[in-house]
Amino acid sequence: MRADVYDRLREDIVTGRLETGAPLTELALADRYGVSRTPIREALRRLLQDGLVERFERGMRVRGRSPEEILEIYGVRVVLEGCAARAAAENRSELDLVRIRRAATAMTETDVSDPYAMAAANRAFHEMVWAAAHNNTLLDLLSRLNDHLARYPATTLTSAGRWESAQREHEELVAAIEERRADDAASAAERHMTAARDIRLRMYAEDVH
CATH class of the missing domain: 1.10.10.10 (Winged helix-like DNA-binding domain superfamily/Winged helix DNA-binding domain)
Structure with missing residues (x-):
């Protein structure tokens, strides 16, 4: 109970x-x-x-929302996403790669008029990358951080041009994981999450005002 x-x-x-x-x-x-x-x-x-x-x-x-909290969450998530991407490039199996690519393809088929579907497809992609890292501690920490971000109602993917740029960044990440370029995978993941952070801060500021 x-x-x-x-x-x-x-x-x-x-x-x-x-x-x-x-x-x-x-x-x-x-x-x-x-x-x-x-x-x-x-x-x-x-x-x-x-x-x-x-x-x-x-x-x-x-718990309340604040720009300071956004910076805290993303400050940690940028690092952990980079670690997960690096580990995925080093440890992924062929099955992991199939699952990651399938999730990336599903994003291209998502109804962009439905922000909830967009957020779900994006999370599914990231979860496949996390799983490919084969590190349960990383998976747990990233899942918890994602729950904190879920308290902010709007997805950054609805920001103008973000859906398309996010998919390009995902493709860059997938290619690095596929080719086992660990450093490049980590850098791609960190840039991807840094861009999301900046959009999240802008959306928060616009919502407050």
């Missing part, structure tokens, strides 16, 4: 059903999920460790 409550509460935060800054009281959440306060307390403790909730003067709330 505790794992189920944690997963449900985490999903509601990541998807925005519980909005940024929303207070998280044990009593209200116990009523929302139909459980006692004990599993709620445990779920909140875990979510605090995950960085998805924060303490404030009256208890807990959904």
Whole structure:
């Protein structure tokens, strides 16, 4: 039951059903999920460790968004994506390469009028690269970082020209992984995520104003 409550509460935060800054009281959440306060307390403790909730003067709330947080998340993600790409170039199998290319092809067939489909196709591509690294620790860390970014509702892929440039950057990354050029793969992944960071910061600024 505790794992189920944690997963449900985490999903509601990541998807925005519980909005940024929303207070998280044990009593209200116990009523929302139909459980006692004990599993709620445990779920909140875990979510605090995950960085998805924060303490404030009256208890807990959904963690807020800020440009500083964007810089923090991408500062780590740029490095980890580079590590994953390097490891993928070094460790990938032929099956991994097939899966990566299939995910890249799926992106070209995605309905660009559907931002959710675009984000899902992009994540699927990155997950195939992560898997090809054959490093479970990297996979776990990158998945957690992606959950933090999911709290920012708009995908950077809707920014003018980004969908096309992202696919070009993916192709560059795939070629480096295929040819086992580890340094080039790492550099391509880092440039790709740095571009995404800059767009995310611009979108945040535009949304605030």
